[in-house]
Amino acid sequence: MSKTTVLALVGSLRAASVNRQIAETAVAVAPKGVEVIVFDGLGDVPFYNEDIDGVASIPAVEALREAAGRADALLLVTPEYNGTIPAVLKNAIDWISRPYGTGAVKDKPVAVISASPSNNGARWAHEDTRKAACIAGGKVLEDVTLAIGGTTDKFAGRHPKENSEVAQQVAEVVTSLVDATRQFADA
Numbered sequence: 001m002s003k004t005t006v007l008a009l010v011g012s013l014r015a016a017s018v019n020r021q022i023a024e025t026a027v028a029v030a031p032k033g034v035e036v037i038v039f040d041g042l043g044d045v046p047f048y049n050e051d052i053d054g055v056a057s058i059p060a061v062e063a064l065r066e067a068a069g070r071a072d073a074l075l076l077v078t079p080e081y082n083g084t085i086p087a088v089l090k091n092a093i094d095w096i097s098r099p100y101g102t103g104a105v106k107d108k109p110v111a112v113i114s115a116s117p118s119n120n121g122a123r124w125a126h127e128d129t130r131k132a133a134c135i136a137g138g139k140v141l142e143d144v145t146l147a148i149g150g151t152t153d154k155f156a157g158r159h160p161k162e163n164s165e166v167a168q169q170v171a172e173v174v175t176s177l178v179d180a181t182r183q184f185a186d187a
């Protein structure tokens with residue numbers, strides 16, 4: 001069976017981002033035959049602007065679109081900023097939603113994981129990310145609702161991949177994405 005590739009986009013640019021570490025956990029727990037790649041460089045992607053899209057080469061945008069286009073599925077891992085999706089992740093979704101109808105996210109399975117120190121685990125950002133990815137054309141896995149709360153106490157400075165419960169939950173999300181790529185391929 002051919003390799004399945006999942007591209008992870010992280011909604012936090014912070015060096016010590018817990019959400020990035022959760023994306024790294026997806027890399028660590030990916031089963032044989034599945035490669036999870038965490039995209040580096042969202043911080044270099046300019047704000048979406050129709051005046052510049054397609055007019056001149058924007059290397060950061062090309063890198064994002066190529067990586068998303070090559071991937072079989074997308075994993076969006078996000079904190080919550082002021083009750084919604086952080087701008088960096090929304091911006092990435094906007095870029096891969098265009099050209100309209102043929103953007104890199106079109107018809108691709110998408111799963112969302114959110115995490116925050118608060119008890120609700122960034123649930124509002126989770127919901128808004130699912131909504132944006134769906135309207136952008138992705139096949140959002142609505143039954144993937146992993147929202148990890150209380151991260152400060154839960155991880156206490158340790159990498160989430162060392163937390164067996166969270167590692168298992170993240171592994172289940174990766175499996176759901178891989179299953180979805182196969183279902184869509186068979187459809």
Ligand SMILES: Cc1cc2nc3c(=O)[nH]c(=O)nc-3n(C[C@H](O)[C@H](O)[C@H](O)COP(=O)(O)O)c2cc1C
Pocket residue numbers: 012013014016017018019020079080081082083084115116117118121122
């Ligand atoms: C501008 C800003 C707004 C925030 N708003 C929220 C919020 O609405 N809800 C929440 O749970 N946490 C909020 N936080 C706290 C983040 O969840 C916290 O900084 C989290 O650790 C960020 O994720 P990271 O570790 O992946 O960077 C906010 C943080 C920032 C910087």
